[in-house]
Amino acid sequence: MRSNSVRGAVDFYSGLLLAVLAVAAIFLLRDLEIGTASDMGPGYFPVAISIVLLAVGVFLIGRGLVLDGPQVSGMNWRPILFVSLSLLAFALLVDRAGLPIAIVAQVAIATLGSSERSFLQSLLFGIALAAASSVIFVRLLGVPMRLFP
């Protein structure tokens, strides 16, 4: 996203994000009845909001193209990728393999997202966390979760 071709990149890309979301919402809502002000259908309020959101998005796109503004600071893909993957791993494993394995897997993946890595220390910490959570949440607080595969 480090682009110098757009004058106000922050405006441009946030406008683009909002406009895309608004258009997607309008598209998804297309089958719902709009109705009239006195007899509003389920589509009335959300479509109205989407249209205003689209207008704001288009305004920001325009401002980003015309006026100089702040650029988007560089993105680092590591944290966002590994943090998301670590949550995904937990979600996929918790019902199948049980809580302790899900936690260790999550910790192992999330550690890769940090720039200062000491894998062994994190792994030990993950095992400790798995043990502590199993005792505190499942045994003491009674959260219904599987402990074993």
Add this chain to the structure above:
Amino acid sequence: MIDVFSLLGHGFLVVLTPTNLFFCLVGAVLGTLIGVLPGLGPVATISLLLPATFALEPTTAIIMLAGIYYGAQYGGSTTAILVNIPGESTSVVTALDGYKMAQQGRAGEALAIAAIGSFLAGCFGTVVVAVAGPPLAGFAQRFASPEYFSLMVLGLISAIVLANGSVIRAIAMILLGLLIGMVGIDVNSGQSRLTFGMPELYDGVSFVAAAMGLFGVAEVICNLEDGIQRGLNAGRIGSLMPSRAVMRAVRWAVVRGTLLGTAFGILPGGGATVASFSAYALEKRVAKDSTRFGRGAPEGVAAPESANNAAAQTSFVPLLTLGIPTSATMALMVGALILHGITPGPTVITRQPDLFWGLIASMFVGNVMLIIINLPMIGIWVRLLLVPYRLLFLLILVISSIGIYSVNNSPFDLYLTIGFGILGYLLRKLDAEPAPLLMGFVLGPMMEENFRRSLIISRGDPLVFLQRPISLVLLVMSLALLITVAMPAIRRRREEVFQE
């Protein structure tokens, strides 16, 4: 007045049960803890612990969650003063003069001023909640749908005006939040909206998943990217007892900060952060010699710390009397009340007197606990700063995952959280604050409901909002707010305040 005292007495009876006292203490300790730890704020912590409060009585749950919020105001100042890292956004300005005082060997003095100011302001704020709550709720019982709709418009407009950063972005975030709030089955027609045919979304987007993603996960990602650096360099804390002269010097700063914070807390969209920034700006303005600020002026610690704590208490006024959240944290409290089967609104005080008066009494108790937790036990909290972030973020992720999973005992909400985490990260990259989004998300369904009902009553005539006097006044106030923010002179002033 006598009535207030007897009701308050009843509140103390509610709090002084072992269970409630214990969870009040848990809230205060947790609040201090997350206040001290940078990178973990009250919004993330409260959403994290929401599922864990299911097993508790609603009153106990709210007492604990409230304790986390105002406890964080105390804890945040500790790190700001000792290591120049604000533990919370509400303590950003405290670091300016507090850290300078610490460098001059006056850390203990700064900590004591912050804690005493917070305590006095917290008690005053709580009195305001007790005195102003019931009459305001009585007044609000005259509200019908049009009034509620206009009130929410006023709330959202104030959130836009007081949000830091760009006005147009705040508007966009509220709209996006309103839209996300529409997801689910439409109550009136039974048709599903924006659910992608997924039955998990029929009840709407999970509040905990949205809040955890936008705040917890997105903040973790941002912190990992920036790499939080910290080191403990303030060696000695020094005497904890400020001298008489200093106490006299900060006396009026505490009063001004408290009054400003009280007002900002009640205002929709205000909240503790804006209050602390404004209090600092005000002190600088009224000081005879403003060059002392930034070089260790005790007023620069006293005023913002008093303001943020007063605001933390009084922001419960609109929540408990009108049912309208004024900040992201209060939006979470609405979520907590609803999860416990209580609809926030003007009837809470009369129908749930235990909850209202118990919460108020717990604020007094909690503030007393906090001053003890924070002053004599300061050394313990300082040591916590030695926990490296590369381990802390793992802890945050694991506890969040367990919490999100346990709301519905289904991994589906975790997928939502991933989506909201990525959205929250992108929004931060694009200079858009996700706090107004969360407010829009909570208010969305309520606004639509009241909007539709108003127009059914008026048979489609939109003038209904202008024909009812209370509604008209609220809308005129909204318009006035919008005009002030659009005026160049005020806009410049607003930017100045946020610059500092």
